[in-house]
Amino acid sequence: MPALSPPDERGYRATALAHPNIALIKYWGNRDPYWRWPANGSFSFNLAGLWTRTQVHFRPDLAHDVLWLHGERQGGDALRRVVRVLDATRARAGLTWRAEVVSENNFPMAAGIASSASAFAALAVAAAAAAGLQLPEPELSRLARLGSGSAARSVPGGFVEWRVGTDERDSFAYTFAPPEHWPLADCIAVVQTKPKAVGSSAGHDLADTSPLQAARIADTPRRLALIRQAVRTRDFELLAHVVELDTHLMHAVMQTSTPPLFYWTPESVRVMHQVRAWRQAGHPVAYTLDAGPNVHVLCPAEHAEAMAQQLRVMPGVQQVLLARVGGPARVVPTELAA
Ligand code: PMV
16 A cells, blocks of 8 residues: 555545636547547646635545535446546555545536536546555646546646647646746636537547548647747737637537537627627737637736626626636645535
């Protein structure tokens, strides 16, 4: 048994906190769905102010792993994906005990706010700590990836790149620049809060049915080079160009897969048009959408409050969540009750 901390006479437990992230260059499709080895490299920043907090408690008295989310016991696919990460952790630590996992978010789940990214990043960090493993960040990123691809990017802090790698073992995310490098903000215009009809895991499996996916992947190294340049030089105009192009490419693939996936609603499109109009009027602002209808409106942090106010009064916008560039997933002292 490894040296476990913190010691607990009823088992081994740890709690971790992680932020979701917004992709500037999207991941869509897998080379290997079992390992969530992605079809292309991607780039994101973490969203400070939004978080998932997860406690993992390995206990000698449990026959099965148990998952609680906001006080409700979970089964099905959510539990299966959690067990995948716990099994990988147990295998490394030589641990056989099952775990009780207690998790909560401070933001609305589903509808494209990437709760799975923060959820599996927090789970990986908490599970490794509870099992007494001291894993380097790339290993934690890879562990989180087994639950949700984008979770690999919520392990490191700030602006993050997830490289495809030469095989699944070296496909992990790393910090390209720390949060303070460029004070940007994401004003998330929430136009729908109900869970999406097709989740991203099922969506990834459809990507190759689109005749446009091969072209999107072939052009990804070019877009990644442009986004690195935009972030390195803090060039908002370049960022806006690349981020919107990348969004359109991913949604073109989604809309041309079989069956087609349409995540945008009329409200999403209205916000997109408005953002373009603001930019044409000289305001530094850009949009991006994940696998959902909510619109992530990016701008320099000093404009975020004013931008959020403008979005709040738009028809169809139910709520605006404001996030700045966030730090890495980390162990926290809090104890959570199921
Ligand atoms: O990590 P998943 O399986 O939830 O996929 C995320 C897919 C997108 O959010 C649409 C794009 C991305 O790179 O985050």
